[in-house]
Amino acid sequence: MSNVVLESVSRNFGDFVAVSSLDLRVNEGEFVTLLGPSGCGKTTTLRMVAGLEQNTSGRISIGNEIVSDAARGIFVPSERRRLGMVFQSYAIWPHMTVFENVAYPLRVRRRPNAEIKEAVAKTLHLVEMEGFAQRPAPALSGGQQQRVAIARALVFEPKVLLLDEPLSNLDAKLRLQMGDEFRAIQKRLGMTTLYVTHDQSEAMSLSDRVVVMDRGRIQQIGAPEDIYRFPANRTVAAFFGTPNLLDAQVTACSRIDGQRVRLEVVGRGWSGPCEAANEVRLGQSVTVMVRPEDARIASIDMAADEQGLRWSGRVAHTTFRGATRSVVVETNTGQFNIDASACNKYVIGDDVSVFVPQQAAWAVPAPVANEAEGHVRRGRASAAMPAGAADARSRNTSS
Ligand SMILES: Nc1ncnc2c1ncn2[C@@H]1O[C@H](COP(=O)(O)OP(=O)(O)OP(=O)(O)O)[C@@H](O)[C@H]1O
Ligand SMILES: [Mg+2]
Incomplete structure (x- = not known):
């Protein structure tokens, strides 16, 4: 099992509630996208699943394992969560070749050389970068660097992939192409994927389901077409x-x-x-x-x-x-x-x-009068919800 489950997950920074009582289940093999305006809590949510950020309340499970439970003091560190991650800044290492960049997660896991060679070759083939293995990483275009970052996330065959705006540094055309390619790979490997973007069309075209967030809260969860045609609020x-x-x-x-x-x-x-x-x-x-x-x-x-x-x-x-x-x-x-x-x-x-x-x-x-207000503050969380949104949310999250 490689589903990801968030139950009443919140993250406060001092008085500020960045993520508020989030309930979400990403099913095995599903591609789910967190979508919302800048500052709505997408990255914070992804970082909590990754174990790079600790949730202040609630519980996160990956597969059958509880990886974080604020009430019980459980916190499994990031490196033990077996996740593939790709972030907006590609974070590929400039002093390494393409091969060494992709090999890195396997070296950390102390896999034998022969296995590393085979796995890297296979993964570079998957992202159509097999001809670039010995190239120094900085001598690549943005799109190529992006593929290396994706290859590095895929090389150890993680069951769950987390991606934070992985395509945002690319030009419009490459973005479309890489998005489609990535979705094809994700489907072929059946990876459970949690994806973050603020690009509506990217979310629409890639996802099985979209989670629309605003001011730290889920506004609606649904298939792209339902979200677009039948918004909850x-x-x-x-x-x-x-x-x-x-x-x-x-x-x-x-x-x-x-x-x-x-x-x-x-x-x-x-x-x-x-x-x-x-x-x-x-x-x-x-x-x-x-x-x-x-x-x-x-x-x-x-x-x-x-x-x-x-x-x-x-x-x-x-x-x-x-x-x-x-x-x-x-x-x-x-x-x-x-x-x-x-x-x-x-x-x-x-x-x-x-x-x-x-x-x-x-x-x-x-809309209610205070809908246009700023971010949710602790203790006043419900006031920031537009009328009917709470109903819509519980209806949609339970599906
Ligand atoms: N370490 C921190 N300390 C204080 N506030 C933080 C911290 N990290 C994030 N925040 C705040 O939490 C809110 C949510 O941030 P987050 O990075 O999750 O937004 P986002 O939805 O990913 O936005 P973007 O689309 O701009 O990347 C923001 O208002 C941000 O300023
Ligand atoms: Mg972000």
């Missing part, structure tokens, strides 16, 4: 891209299936249907999220028979982005961001209508 919704977030009040609510309810909502000068995860009381305030790519724009009233939300407005601004064209439409409820096909052209000042199908309008609890 406004914080998670707003973390991805530039969604339209519209204030509204609920006027009707009916269940569609076990997963979703249909709401009728009314906003400032607009009304119509949308969907949500849970039943909502009539009159309650919600935020309706519409992703820019889900809104349609046309010069005439559209799809009168289709269920959805409609606004009329005027084209205020357009930006050509290559694959898409961003259009800002000024409506009576404010500005609406739409990502349209780049083939379509829009003239500023033109009257248009905006349509959003019911399934693409997702309601979450309206």
